[in-house]
Structures are given as C-alpha cells and as structure tokens.
Amino acid sequence: MFENKTILITGGAGFIGSNLAFYFQERFPKAKVVVFDKFQDGTRLDSGNLSSLGHFKNLVGFRGDVICGDINDPKDLELLDEYRFDYIFHQAAISDTTVQNQTIVLQTNLNAFKDLLRLAKRHGAKMIYASSGSVYGKLPGPHRVGVEEPINVYGFSKLAMDHLAMSQEDVTAVGLRYFNVYGPREYFKGKTASMILQFGLQILKGERPRLFEGSDRIKRDFIYVDDVIQANIKAAAAKRSGVYNVGTGKARSFQDIVDILCKELGIHPEYEYIPNPFVKQYQFFTQADIDSTREELGFEPQYSLEDGIRADIPYIKKIFEEEL
Template identity: 55%
Template sequence: MRIVVTGGAGFIGSNLAKHFDKKGDEVLVIDIFRNSDRFSNGNLKSFGHYKNLLGFEGEILEGDINDKATLKKIKKFRPDTIFHQAAISDTTVSEQDLLIRTNLNSFSHLIEIAKDLNSKLIYASSAATYGNAKSPQTVGECESPRNVYGFSKLMMDKLAFKFFKKLHIIGFRYFNVYGSGEYFKDKTASMVLQFGLQILSGKAPKLFEGSDKIKRDFVYIKDIVLGNELALNAKKSGIYNLATGKARSFQNIADILQRELGTNLGSEYIKNPFVKQYQFHTQANILDTKTDLGYEPKFSLEDGIKDYISEINRIYESEVNG
C-alpha cells in the first residue's frame, strides 16, 4: 500500500508509520516537527520529533496540514490510505481559533482528497468528546466535551458521518494512550511515563488528591496500532472507541510501576488545578469495536506497563540524564 501518516513524527503517528514501513508498505510521513513555539499555557505547539522516526525507512515531509502546499503533496503521493493523526491534542490549550482551524477545518480538506483518490481515511478522534458522560462511554450518547479540543474532535466525527456512504472512513476515539514514543509530548505525556520518571529519580510519584477514585481507560500503544490496522478491512465506515473497556485508577498506575521498578516510595498528593476541565471517570464501551472490527485488546494495564518498563528506563537514562 501507499500510506500517508499525518502527524507521523508524533506519538501515535510514528508508531503507525514504523509499523507499516516494517511491513513493506510505502509510507509518507507528514509533520511540522517541533520547535520552540509554545501556546499561551506554556506547552509546546508541536510534539513531532525526529527521534520518534529513528529506524524509519520511508519518506518524510515537513509540512503543515493547514497549508495548501502540503495538501497538494499528499494528493500527489496518491495514497491508498491516510492515517490522520495530526492535531493539536493538548486539552488545556485555549486558542480556540487555531484548534478549530487545525483539527476541524484541515480535516475537511483531507476528506476531499480521500474522495478524489478513493483513499481509505482512518483518523484520530478522542474520548474527550464525552466530557463527564457516565461510564461506560458509548458512541452517540452523552457527547458533551468540556474543552475546545474535545469539541473540535466531536465536530470532526459529525463531519465524517456525512461521508460514511461515500468513503471508507473510520474514526477512533482514543482513550488514555501510553507507550513508546510519547516522551516528546513533554507535559502531556501519559502519567504512566511521568510517574515512572519521577520514581526513577527517587521521588514519590505526585498524584492529584483522590487519585484512587479518579479512573481512566488506559490503553497501550500496541493495541492502538492493532485497532488502526484492523480498520483497513472494516466492512463499513464508523466511529469507534479504541481502549480496553476497563477503568483503572491513577493510584493503580503508581502502584504497578513501583512493583515493576522494585521501589516503595509511597505517593505525594497535590490539588487538581484542572477541576473544571477534568474527566474523572472514563471507561469505553468497545462492543461495536469488537463486533465490527474484530478488535480485542491484548494488554491489561499490568501487561502494558511491564512491556513498557524497559523503555521507561531507557528514556530516564538516555533522554532525561543522557
């Protein structure tokens, strides 16, 4: 296949790019790559990093999906499939104009390219579309995002729905993804990695107060890649949750990490400054994902952290202290 991965130097995008590259597909990565630019909240504007693509043998293009020139190059490549992962994914960003332009408006242009080329389009939505909906969160039910990021993803899903009969288009509502390749997400990297690095530095992991009751559906990156690959052969278009279907607490993460790392540092509890924008319980309903796509998550939280632990150690030694 000829495959385009937008946001291909980012966390999920780079994992997809390297996966299909190793399978022998012709892969074009599109990414703006990181620089020193930051949002008003102080976080980086781009998480794409060349180190995420070490070992990748495909083609790389520095380009912004908001630019017509980049869109023309995607069309010229004539992809069989577009994995659209590029987005502003920071839920605390307040620049609404840039979020809507980057996440929603650019998506409409990619839909037009997919229509013209009859390409499959598989894109990243988000569990942020649900806001504080009661668990288990189900596609089409109680969709009330609490931030502009979640709103932009919900509107992407609504736009995609209009093309279900005309295109092979699959949207994945990712829940809390963790695993190799996320280090360069900086402050927005998963708490699995952040807690792990805190513990390796000899510090007790910092958790929000009440973290034993704050639960999320944590999904390992290898299961995300699995779901995206299964979407290639989907019999119909649709929007699906991509997760484990189980809610685990942030305290669980800290405890599992300490067991794996052989430490007993306890935990430090701090106030949550994001209460008004925060999701306190996520748990995906993945019945349709299983039924329609044949998806079955392979990694529990324990299994995922165990598989990830050597990479967390490498990051601490080579990136943090290298």
C-alpha cells in the same frame, strides 16, 4: 493487505503516528509509507506547551518518505500530490486538551481534516482518523458512541470531526475514539505525555510520585499503544464508515498506575498527594464501551494495565538514561 499499497500517516512524527509508521515498515516491507508532520518549531500555545509535538527522534530508523509540512497550509498539502494513497491514517492534531485558543484548535483539527477528506476522495483512499474519548467529557461511563458532551474545545473539535466524517459520501472514513494512550515514543509530548511515563520518570529520578488527592477514585480507561495500532489496522479493513471507541473497556485508577510502576521498577518511595488544580475541567471517570468495536471491527485489547506497563518499562528506563 498493505503490501504494495501507499500509506499516508499525518502526524507521523508524533507518538501514535510514529508507532504506526514502524508497524508498517516492520510488517509490510513492500508498502510505501509517507509521513507528513509539522515537527517542532519551538512555538508555544496558550497552555505553555509546544504547538506541535512531533520529534525527529521518534522516526530514527524509519526508511519511508518524510515530509515536513503543516496540514493547515494548502501549499504544503500539495506536496502530497505526487502520491496516490490507498490509506490515510490521520493522526496530526493539536493533541493538547488544555489549549484555550479555540481558533487554532478548530482550524488544525477540523478545517484541515476537511481538506484531508477531500484528498482521500480524490485518491480513492480509505480514511482512518484519530478521534478521542474526550468527546464524552464528564458524562458517567461506560461511554457509548452517540451520547457525547465535550468540556473543552479539543473534545469539541474531535466530535465535530466525527460528524463531518460521517456526513461524507464517496469516502469510507473510520473514526477511532482513543481513550488514554500510553507506550513507547510519547516522551516528546512533554507535559502532555501519559501519567504512566511521567510517574515512571519521577520514580526513577528518586522523587516521590505526585498524585492528585483521591487518586484511588480517579479512574480512566488506559490503553497501550500496541492495542491502538491494532484498532487502526482492523479499521483499515472496515467496509463501512463508522465511529468506534478504542479503550480496554476497564477503568483503572491513577493510584493503580503508581502501584504497578513501583512493583515493576522495584522502587518503593512514599507518595505525595497534591490538590487537583483542574477540578472543573477534569474527567474523573472514563471507561470505553467497546462492544461495537469488538463486533464490527473485530478489535480485542491484548494488554491489561499490568501488561501494558510491563511492556513499557524498557522505554521508560531508556528515556531516563538517554534524555534526563
């Protein structure tokens, strides 16, 4: 399906985008893959985290074209004019859910998406883009497409992207609402990397894993990155536009994560429980309803939390050895 096709991955130096880039390189050697990303320039957002989290190390071994550019800058987007894209996998975003600066989040996530939809239209490309489970905010799960209530500007920007995409004519756009994604190539997200990586590194460092109080009751739908890649590939075959949840359909606790990590690593430290400073802004329960993702895209998650963490262990160990 992708052989001899030209594929744009925005945010391709980030966690999910770089996994997509390698997926295409390995499975479809005749596809032309173009990564467009701002990379890191050291500037920080009001959350204290870097404003863009892409990192060259995520792309070491990638042989496709790499373009350093900002999706907010029309001049940078002109660098894409020399290609004719068949598929656009749009992952670039401010992915940090704790940013307060509404202007920068909406410019980057929403306005720039409008420009990329125009580009898709011009190229006759199919648009597969990253939405987010954060559109559901604190609503009780399981979460279904159509009932949303974001509690931060990040979730609001993703919901606005969905509305924009579904109002387009002449472009097929598929929005994928990823839940909590974890897996290889997420280290450079720093504090915004999944708790699976963060707890794993705490345990390897010989520290006591620090959990929020009541962590056995704080549950999320954690999905391994390979399943997110699968969803993107299936979405690329969709005949119609649509918005779909991408999770496992199961809610698991933060306590489960640490228990599984300790078992897999063979290290059994005492846990430390700390008060949750984010209570008001916090999603205590997420669970994707994936019925329509199954039925309409043919998506079927392959990794339970146990399987995903097991698959992730070599990466967590590698980061511990090489980066810390």
